[in-house]
Amino acid sequence: MSARVYEAINDQVNNELSASHSYLAMSGVCEELNFPGAAHWFRVQSEEERAHALRLFDFVHARNHVVSLRKIQNETTRATALVEVFRASLAQEEQVSQQIDALYDLAMQEKDFAAVVEMQWFVTEQVEEEKSARDIIAKLEMAGNDARALLEIDRELGARAGMPGGAGPRGGPPAAR
Numbered sequence: 014m015s016a017r018v019y020e021a022i023n024d025q026v027n028n029e030l031s032a033s034h035s036y037l038a039m040s041g042v043c044e045e046l047n048f049p050g051a052a053h054w055f056r057v058q059s060e061e062e063r064a065h066a067l068r069l070f071d072f073v074h075a076r077n078h079v080v081s082l083r084k085i086q087n088e089t090t091r092a093t094a095l096v097e098v099f100r101a102s103l104a105q106e107e108q109v110s111q112q113i114d115a116l117y118d119l120a121m122q123e124k125d126f127a128a129v130v131e132m133q134w135f136v137t138e139q140v141e142e143e144k145s146a147r148d149i150i151a152k153l154e155m156a157g158n159d160a161r162a163l164l165e166i167d168r169e170l171g172a173r174a175g176m177p178g179g180a181g182p183r184g185g186p187p188a189a190r
């Protein structure tokens with residue numbers, strides 16, 4: 014693996030961990046807004062980002078390099094409406110998609126075909142990530158300030174299956190709500 018590809022993938026391990034941290038902060042904001050289903054959804058999302066980081070962590074080590082972890086920035090996500098939290102999450106995913114595209118491009122330039130194949134998974138994943146955020150935003154925009162509709166969406170978000178082995182909210186089992 015070339016030095017440039019290594020540096021870029023190492024950055025992405027850190028970016029995925031930072032996304033995980035940011036989603037956990039969003040989960041906290043949802044708790045504060047009294048949407049336990051959305052809080053659960055973001056907690057699962059946080060675990061998913063950590064799994065992305067670990068996937069790349071393993072890839073780096075499999076290719077005989079060592080990951081260098083950095084400090085993660087504090088998150089100060091504030092929102093007064095659920096839709097704002099999901100808009101912040103979409104903005105974050107769009108940023109990650111750009112990071113992944115740049116990484117894919119670099120891997121091609123460097124003719125690092127193993128990295129190209131590894132990044133293909135991430136390119137596909139980003140399409141899904143952006144779509145799910147947009148779908149939820151669309152529902153929340155339709156619901157507007159209708160409390161019953163918002164509570165119904167929150168119930169649906171709460172039904173998201175957790176990551177295997179991931180702890181559910183307040184120490185409960187994954188996908189228990």
Ligand SMILES: [Fe+2]
Pocket residue numbers: 029032061062065109
């Ligand atoms: Fe990710």
Ligand SMILES: [Fe+2]
Pocket residue numbers: 032062106109142
């Ligand atoms: Fe993501």
